[in-house]
Amino acid sequence: xxxxxxxxxxxxxxxxxxxxxxxxxxxxxxxxxxxxxxxxxxxxxxxxxxxxxxxxxxxxxxxxxxxxxxxxxxxxxxxxxxxxxxxxxxxxxxxxxxxxxxxxxxxxxxxxxxxxxxxxxxxxxxxxxxxxxxxxxxxxxxxxxxxxxxxxxxxxxxxxxxxxxxxxxxxxxxxxxxxxxxxxxxxxxxxxxxxxxxxxxxxxxxxxxxxxxxxxxxxxxxxxxxxxxxxxxxxxxxxxxxxxxxxxxxxxxxxxxxxxxxxxxxxxxxxxxxxxxxxxxxxxxxxxxxxxxxxxxxxxxxxxxxxxxxxxxxxxxxxxxxxxxxxxxxxxxxxxxxxxxxxxxxxxxxxxxxxxxxxxxxxxxxxxxxxxxxxxxxxxxxxxxxxxxxxxxxxxxxxxxxxxxxxxxxxxxxxxxxxxxxxxxxxxxxxxxxxxxxxxxxxxxxxxxxxxxxxxxxxxxxxxxxxxxxxxxxxxxxxxxxxxxxxxxxxxxxxxxxxxxxxxxxxxxxxxxxxxxxxxxxxxxxxxxxxxxxxxxxxxxxxxxxxxxxxxxxxxxxxxxxxxxxxxxxxxxxxxxxxxxxxxxxxxxxxxxxxxxxxxxxxxxxxxxxxxxxxxxxxxxxxxxxxxxxxxxxxxxxxxxxxxxxxxxxxxxxxxxxxxxxxxxxxxxxxxxxxxxxxxxxxxxxxxxxxxxxxxxxxxxxxxxxxxxxxxxxxxxxxxxxxxxxxxxxxxxxxxxxxxxxxxxxxxx
Numbered sequence: 001x002x003x004x005x006x007x008x009x010x011x012x013x014x015x016x017x018x019x020x021x022x023x024x025x026x027x028x029x030x031x032x033x034x035x036x037x038x039x040x041x042x043x044x045x046x047x048x049x050x051x052x053x054x055x056x057x058x059x060x061x062x063x064x065x066x067x068x069x070x071x072x073x074x075x076x077x078x079x080x081x082x083x084x085x086x087x088x089x090x091x092x093x094x095x096x097x098x099x100x101x102x103x104x105x106x107x108x109x110x111x112x113x114x115x116x117x118x119x120x121x122x123x124x125x126x127x128x129x130x131x132x133x134x135x136x137x138x139x140x141x142x143x144x145x146x147x148x149x150x151x152x153x154x155x156x157x158x159x160x161x162x163x164x165x166x167x168x169x170x171x172x173x174x175x176x177x178x179x180x181x182x183x184x185x186x187x188x189x190x191x192x193x194x195x196x197x198x199x200x201x202x203x204x205x206x207x208x209x210x211x212x213x214x215x216x217x218x219x220x221x222x223x224x225x226x227x228x229x230x231x232x233x234x235x236x237x238x239x240x241x242x243x244x245x246x247x248x249x250x251x252x253x254x255x256x257x258x259x260x261x262x263x264x265x266x267x268x269x270x271x272x273x274x275x276x277x278x279x280x281x282x283x284x285x286x287x288x289x290x291x292x293x294x295x296x297x298x299x300x301x302x303x304x305x306x307x308x309x310x311x312x313x314x315x316x317x318x319x320x321x322x323x324x325x326x327x328x329x330x331x332x333x334x335x336x337x338x339x340x341x342x343x344x345x346x347x348x349x350x351x352x353x354x355x356x357x358x359x360x361x362x363x364x365x366x367x368x369x370x371x372x373x374x375x376x377x378x379x380x381x382x383x384x385x386x387x388x389x390x391x392x393x394x395x396x397x398x399x400x401x402x403x404x405x406x407x408x409x410x411x412x413x414x415x416x417x418x419x420x421x422x423x424x425x426x427x428x429x430x431x432x433x434x435x436x437x438x439x440x441x442x443x444x445x446x447x448x449x450x451x452x453x454x455x456x457x458x459x460x461x462x463x464x465x466x467x468x469x470x471x472x473x474x475x476x477x478x479x480x481x482x483x484x485x486x487x488x489x490x491x492x493x494x495x496x497x498x499x500x501x502x503x504x505x506x507x508x509x510x511x512x513x514x515x516x517x518x519x520x521x522x523x524x525x526x527x528x529x530x531x532x533x534x535x536x537x538x539x540x541x542x543x544x545x546x547x548x549x550x551x552x553x554x555x556x557x558x559x560x561x562x563x564x565x566x567x568x569x570x571x572x573x574x575x576x577x578x579x580x581x582x583x584x585x586x587x588x589x590x591x592x593x594x595x596x597x598x599x600x601x602x603x604x605x606x607x608x609x610x611x612x613x614x615x616x617x618x619x620x621x622x623x624x625x626x627x628x629x630x631x632x633x634x635x636x637x638x639x640x641x642x643x644x645x646x647x648x649x650x651x652x653x654x655x656x657x658x659x660x661x662x663x664x665x666x667x668x669x670x671x672x673x674x675x676x677x678x679x680x681x682x683x684x685x686x687x688x689x690x691x692x693x694x695x696x697x698x699x700x701x702x703x704x705x706x707x708x709x710x711x712x713x714x715x716x717x718x719x720x721x722x723x724x725x726x727x728x729x730x731x732x733x734x735x736x737x738x739x740x741x742x743x744x745x746x747x748x749x
Contacts, residue, residue: 013057014072014080015104018045019139019160020097021090024066024117036092044099045070048088054080060110064117065159069108070101102139102160106168106175119143119158120151120180125173135170136161149180217373220331224377227330228304228407261293264466268297268440271462278403278438279428279459281452284466285629286444287512287644293466294410294442303438304381304407306374311413313420318363321420322370331370364423371427378407379436399435407437414443416451429455447632468645469511472503482520490526498529505529508537510645540650547625549664554621558671559608561664563622567597567642568651596631596639603640607672612636659736666729673722676715683712 022036042059049056054072061068074080084101123132126148133145140157142150152158158179166177193200271280282290298305308328313321326334361369382405383395399406409431414421428439433456441448453461469477479499486492509515515536522532548560597603599615609615619637623630627647631639642648655661687708690701 012073014054014074014077016070016072016084016101017067017104017108017160017163018070018084018087018099018101019065019067019163020156021061021068021099022063022066022092022097024064024155024159036090041068041090044088044090048086049080049083052076053083062110062159062163064115065163066156067099067159067163069104069110069163100160102164104164106164106166108163108166116179116181117155117159118179118182119153119155120149120182121158121161122178122180123148123150124176124178127170127175131170135165135168135175139164216333219333220373221377221380223330223332224374225330225381228306228377228381230304261289261296261466261469264293264464265296268293268464271464272297272301272408272438272440278406278462279432279452279456280438280440280462280464281449282440282442282464282466283446283448284444285468285512285644286626287514288444288466288468289513290442290444290466291412292513293464294440298408298410301408303404305410306378306407306437307410307412308424309412310415310418310421310424314413314418318366322363322366325367326370329370329374331373334370364419367420367423368427371423375427375431375434375436378409378431379434382406382436396435403435403438406435408440409437410440410442412442414441414448415445416447417445425452425455432456432459444629446629467511470503471506471509471511474506474509474511474516475501475503478506478516478520478523482524485524487524488526491524494523494526494528494532498523501529505533508533508646508649510648512644512646515644515646536646537649537653540646541653544627544647544650545654545660548622548627552621554625555618556608556671557664558668559618560622560627561668562606562608563603563628563640564651565655566602567628567640567648568655596641598639599637607668607675658732662729662732666726666733669722669725669729673719673726676718676722679715680712680719683708683715 021041038059038061041061042056045056045059049072053076054074057071057073059068059070072080081103084103087098087100090097090099121136123135127135129146132148132150133142136142136145136150136152139152139161141153143153144151152161162177162179165175168175193204268280268282272278282294284290306329308325312328313324316324323334326332379395379399383390383398385405386394386398409428411421411424411428414424416422428441431437431439441452449461449463475498479495483495486495506516506519509519518536519532522535523529527535544564548555548564549557552560599619603609603619604612604615609618616637619628619630619640622628623640626643628640629643630637631641642651687705690697690705693701
């Protein structure tokens with residue numbers, strides 16, 4: 001049962017109510033820390049009312065209303081009332097307030113029922129406005145007063161009126177005061193929010209994004225700047241381009257570049273030293289040492305360097321790519337999960353409002369958001385000498401006149417047909433237009449220059465071509481960079497044999513850095529040069545047979561075998577080396593000359609490549625799988641070649657294998673025979689339809705019949721040729737005691 005009691009005035013006592021002892025906080029006032037202590041209040045009241053005026057008989061604290069009822073035994077009633085109105089200073093937490101007392105003229109109703117506070121009170125029965133004002137004004141300033149409703153300017157005044165005037169007698173009538181609950185602002189705002197979702201939801205989300213941007217964007221720019229400057233050690237480690245030595249024993253970085261690459265390093269240094277609009281493309285086949293050349297050039301660079309490796313950003317889901325890119329450039333914090341929440345929120349809002357809010361961002365927009373922050377950070381680094389109070393005009397003038405202050409941005413693994421690379425290319429173009437940074441793009445894609453030239457048509461695109469080293473230089477590179485780490489007699493004998501051998505022995509490696517390093521590690525392990533080279537070729541042969549001579553959704557086994565067979569047997573030289581690098585061209589010999597297999601002349605029109613569309617699609621898929629490298633003119637592939645010289649040697653070994661080659665040739669002949677047989681069957685079905693016209697055969701159909709007969713004869717000749725090839729393959733296989741009409745194994749033995 002809820003306890004209810006009335007506080008009545010006892011004989012020889014006076015009852016007063018002190019307000020503003022503490023703020024009237026409602027239920028929050030039940031927290032002890034928000035209220036002054038009872039002893040402190042009693043002491044303050046005793047100090048404000050001397051004992052010769054009145055004595056304190058009882059104190060009843062009302063924390064909800066922020067006050068207390070105090071019963072006095074008065075010696076001088078008039079003086080007591082003046083002192084009570086004067087009040088005292090109340091201290092609570094770190095604040096103070098002035099507590100004022102009022103004489104209780106009614107019969108207050110005190111209860112422990114939780115109740116709401118309000119500045120508005122109602123009086124029953126109704127009173128005239130003047131009388132209501134006279135009654136309530138003594139407790140505090142009124143905001144308005146009409147009919148039987150009065151609103152106080154402060155909540156403390158309303159609490160004092162309810163405590164003192166309830167059940168008081170005025171003009172012969174007993175008055176009852178009640179709290180009038182007021183409509184809370186939060187409820188009003190909430191009701192309006194839910195009634196207008198088309199306006200409020202997008203505005204709220206936009207506000208959240210704005211606040212998040214204002215809070216986190218300076219932190220992200222700080223993170224990017226420290227990443228580029230290498231402030232922290234783990235950032236410095238990542239700026240080494242991953243060129244930690246692949247030596248199995250020493251782990252020494254590759255700080256020695258072969259003589260064939262020194263010209264490339266010097267050329268790249270010259271291009272970087274030239275001031276205006278530095279946009280350099282370092283091109284070359286995969287594994288030709290582009291990364292080493294860039295690292296050697298930037299090793300003594302005083303400007304900050306930022307590396308973005310596109311190779312490590314291909315393959316994962318978009319959210320993972322954005323997160324990896326952010327980690328690569330120092331963009332932190334990043335919340336990739338917010339895009340999923342935004343997508344769900346957009347679906348819900350669209351269902352409620354019937355309109356799109358465009359809250360979610362596409363993959364390109366997320367990448368652009370990261371790169372925009374990086375661009376601002378790079379600009380801050382470049383213009384750091386100007387200080388903090390710099391204007392836009394000052395920044396523009398400084399960047400154009402001080403190219404040496406611009407950071408260097410390196411984009412590795414750039415591809416023209418990659419969506420991420422396209423976003424990066426546009427971003428790099430903006431960096432150059434604004435003179436924010438120097439850009440170096442490393443790529444093995446031959447069509448990149450044309451793509452980049454279309455993005456910056458008014459800028460000079462500088463190119464440094466990294467070519468394969470000739471066998472003599474490759475041999476010297478292996479000897480100089482691996483010989484100092486020889487620890488065993490077998491390894492020492494292997495390097496001695498390599499030194500005595502002719503450099504043309506390394507022709508199958510083609511001067512590729514990664515292949516030369518693999519060859520050198522095998523020599524360090526004690527393998528002989530011939531054994532090491534044979535192991536590399538065999539490993540490449542197994543890789544080709546397992547990855548490309550197997551079932552694929554993008555090409556057939558027959559198509560892959562025809563390409564390998566053609567590349568291994570009939571390469572046709574279409575172009576010489578890049579004439580832009582005359583020094584390298586002079587050093588090259590026939591072993592490293594670029595040769596291309598003509599697509600229009602030797603691929604298009606053969607089995608599996610009958611149409612231009614089919615041929616183009618298949619060759620693009622094979623290039624993406626890194627089996628071949630293509631050459632395009634006007635967007636059309638005109639030439640192909642193995643992706644590396646080691647693959648060319650692997651192709652030759654595969655097509656000359658006495659067991660595996662007949663198996664694959666037989667498979668191609670069987671597939672071709674099946675296609676031609678199906679054509680003959682279709683022709684036979686059409687000609688059977690002409691038999692219903694016999695014996696009155698129309699002369700107009702003779703030309704059609706003759707045409708079909710010629711087609712049948714052509715297909716029959718192909719079928720007979722295929723039968724002959726199959727028979728020859730069977731004879732070769734029978735020599736090994738093995739004949740199988742089923743599909744051959746995808747592995748290369």
